[in-house]
Amino acid sequence: MKKKILASLSALALGGAIASAPAMAQNVKVAYLVAITGPIAGMAPMMVQSMKFAAEQVNAQGGIGNGGKLDPQVYDSGCNPQLATDAATKAVNVNGVIGIVGPSCSGPVIAVANSVSVPAGVLLVTSSGTSPKISTLDDKDLVFRTVPSDxxxxxxxxxxxxxxxxxxxxxxxxxxxxxxxxxxxxxxxxxxxxxxxxxxxxxxxxxxxxxxxxxxxxxxxxxxxxxxxxxxxxxxxxxxxxxxxxxxxxxxxxxxxxxxxxxxxxxxxxxxxxxxxxxAGATGAGFEKFGKDFKATGGDPNGTFAATSYDAAFLMALAIEKAGGDKAKLPQALREVATAPGEPILPGEWAKAKKLIAEGKDIDYKGAAGDHEFDAHGDVPGxxxxxxxxxxxxxxxxxxx
Amino acid sequence: MMEFLNFYVVPGIVTGSIYALGAIGITLIFGILRFGHFAHGDLATSGAYLALGATALLGLTPWAALPVAMLLTALLAYGIHRLFYRHLESRPKILTVIASLGIGMMLRSVVQVVWGVDPLAYGSGIARAQAFGPLMLRPREIATLALTLALVATLLAFLRYSKWGKAMRAMSDNPDLARLCGVDNDGVTRLTWFIVGALAAASGFCLGINTELTTMMGWSAMLSMFAAAVLGGVGRVEGAVVGGLVIGLAEELSVLVVPSPYKSATAFVILLAILLLRPQGIFKGKVL
The missing domain is CATH 3.40.50.2300 (Response regulator)
Structure with missing residues (x-):
């Protein structure tokens, strides 16, 4: 009898600890939706690696909010609208991600935006969907891309x-x-x-x-x-x-x-x-910094969509920080951190960006693949x-x- | 007029004779072994790549590599039969049909593992057409047509006059009766696979030398080949040839009437019409 009481007491205490932990350090889940299988499977490893690299930099330099971590979850979108929609549904409805980086390929971007992310109010930043049709989606300003439209x-x-x-x-x-x-x-x-x-x-x-x-x-x-x-x-x-x-x-x-x-x-x-x-291959200070850092971890900065994928993941993290983890404020926050004016932030300068955001100052991310001055459609010029x-x-x- | 001949009819006939070579194999398997062989396109792909391998390893010219590839593909086809289809012979035919889909995927994957997924070619550069009067032909097109003619003539003569050819026809008519009359059914099956493999390699090679080698080439062409086999009459070699030419020409000429993304659909429209209106095909083949 005593044992049972003890056990339930400790369970209560443990449960309480788990329940109260997020209040102090809120982890934020984002989905990295990449075509790990399918026709562009050859490009996928470098895309995933560069996205994870961005998340590692974020977590190594202070994480999100007050002691929270960025919790990236990788899903396979298969360059296939059906697979991508299934994966996105799981990410959004089951695992509760507040933002999606990806999916790869244009068809899946359109499918996921229409049936999952836009209805759920989840921000989507794709690094490899280039179809002009993505610009004209009825997306309530929730669909962005770091790769220029065709x-x-x-x-x-x-x-x-x-x-x-x-x-x-x-x-x-x-x-x-x-x-x-x-x-x-x-x-x-x-x-x-x-x-x-x-x-x-x-x-x-x-x-x-x-x-x-x-x-x-x-x-x-x-x-x-x-x-x-x-x-x-x-x-x-x-x-x-x-x-x-x-x-x-x-x-x-x-x-x-x-x-x-x-x-x-x-x-x-x-x-x-x-x-x-x-x-044109990316140039400039942003790409040089990303190239140097990414190479040091064994990545290939010139890999197809590596730079755009890094930027999409890093921008997502910046937007989450700026919005204080509030899903509804993410699109507005993304525009604010990505576009001029503001203090320039280069790839990997998470600590600096975090400090400026905390001080309430405006920042302007100058990414590895470009400056990412989003237009009304959420597109970047190429x-x-x-x-x-x-x-x-x-x-x-x-x-x- | 000459433009019509050179850019619509000639390509149609060349494509058609490639389809014909493939369709003969399909129709032989249909007629003698009585199932739809969906690995046929990938068998053709394997043949085309084996020829490429022979040019690279033995230093042969593409046309000299063709007999090597035909022999190897014949052995490959027989090997597939021994390893897989033979064990399904007594089961319902649908099992063999579905198994052949799987075999096709396996062949394609092996080709992709060995040669990669990027397109390859037997030689680099391009071949401009030579003028024969107003006709513009390329050497490889003449060779394709000649090869088709030679193979078809040989096969027809073989089926009509040789003992083994007669046995094949007997088994196609009625396997049980043929066995009772002393026909070696296993021997005929073996021979059929050899012939089918060799012809598949020839069709894949001709497709490859007229365009490029891609791992999906046989699979994409096979649907037209099936249409050709059914159109000509299942089990009829001359029917497969006529069917192939009709499908090839129809695909090229369809561009005059319908938008070209519907090119592939032309073969299926013909196939549907034939199945509805004349299921025995042009040459009175077996009704499926």
Whole structure:
């Protein structure tokens, strides 16, 4: 009998201790939703590593609030809307995260925002969803991204071509969110600049022949073909058959066509008439600091989406600190910590940021992948470089405006 | 007019003859072993990559590597039969069909492990077309057509005149009756897998040399190949050839009428129409 009383007393005490602990040190749960499996699984390890690196820096330099820790939970989004929605539902409804970093890929971002995060009022910052369709989501200002929308790339490419005196083009694009998004942005800007698009046709991936497609595209009389596809798939076949049959003289592609394997397969000499755009690698003080620190822990700062993923995770932590852990204040807090004016904060300067926030001062995060001055859609502008094919791969032609 | 021939009809015929080579294998398995072999596309992929391996390891030209690849794929096909399908022979056929889906995934994964997922090619550079009068043809296209013709003619003659060919046809008509008449059913099955493997390798190789080698190439093409086999009449070799050409041409010509993302759907529309209107196919094959 005594033992039982003792046991229940101690249980009571223990339970009380657990219940009262958060009042002193509130841990904050965030979800890192990354496509660990699926088509971009190769990029995922570096994305997860850079996100976790951000969380480690936060926790090593004082954590969140008054002695709390950032508690990141990694989920697999599989680059698949269904998997991503399931994982996000679990994260938000079961595990109670207040913010989502990710998911990877555009389709899952749209699905998760529509069915999970926006209805639940959870802030979402993706580091790899580039579709222009994400900008126009009815997101109640809860969806942000640290990677520029393809809209910018399509428009920059249109202006660059116009500036090079190309007035008439035919466009073919892969029939998915990536191809369609780029083609729409490109067409809109190119026509605004006074250019003519003689034909614009979607195509299906993985066909053995695109010669009939190319013949249809060539009918308009343009001698430049713009290809929004992947250089390791339909883009390669289209270029090969277009060159072999002399359908077009000049070729233009976006980042999906910047594929070294394609140059090797078709031969650099044959690809002289090809120009491709691709996002400029990050530069500046923010990237240098992140690069140095991340390398020291065994990471690759130039990994695809590594810098944007780090920024998304670090910005999420800054916003949580600024909002005092209040979910409803997160979007406003994110805008305040990310955009000018304010005291500049570089990657990893958590202690400094924490002190400034505590003093009530405004901060402005200058990230590894850019300054992250979010616009009304929660988008960041991108900078792009136009490349031509050289004997060893791709050589820079100019920075695009 | 010449544009129509060069950019719609010629690619259609070349693609069609690649489909035909694949469809013959599918139709033989359908006719003789009586199940839909969904690993056929990936068998073709394996053949194409084995040819690539032969060019790299033995220093052969791609066309010289083809017989090596055909032989290896024939052995591979027979090996798959011995390891997997043979144990399911007495069970309902649907088990073998589903098992073949799994075999396809295994083959694809092995190719991905060995050669990676990036596209590869037998040679770098491009081949511009040569003019034959107003016709524009590439050497590899002529070779593809010639190879298809030669293989089909050999196979037809073999089935019609040789003892083993007759045994294959007998088993296709009625396996029990064939066994009673002294046909070695196991021997015919073995021979069928050898022929099917060799033809799959040829179709994969032709697909690869006319475009690129990707690990999904066979899987993507197989759906059109199935449509071709059913269209021609299941179990009929000449039907598979005609079916392949019709599907190949229809896919290319469809671009004139419908948006090109529907290219792949053309094969299925034809397949649906055939199953509804003439389930025995053009050449009166077996009704599925």
């Amino acid at each position: 809209d910018y790339q399509g428009r920059a490419l249109a202006r660059a071509l116009k500036a090079r005196g190309i007035d008439k083009v035919a466009v073919t694009y892969l029939n998915n969110d990536y191809g369609l998004g780029l083609a729409e942005a490109f067409a809109d800007e190119f026509q605004k600049q006074g250019g003519t698009i003689t034909a614009s046709r979607a195509h299906e991936d993985k066909k053995a022949s695109y010669r009939s497609d190319l013949a249809e595209l060539a009918k308009g009389g343009a001698d430049t073909l713009v290809v929004f596809a992947y250089g390791n798939s339909s883009g390669l076949t289209i270029l090969r058959q277009a060159i072999e049959n002399g359908f077009f003289k000049n070729f233009v592609g976006a980042d999906g066509m910047r594929d070294e394997g394609m140059v090797k397969t078709l031969g650099p000499d044959n690809l002289k008439p090809l120009l491709v755009s691709a996002p 900078s792009y470089i136009l490349y031509k094919v050289s004997s060893s791969g791709f050589a820079e032609v100019e920075r695009m405006k």
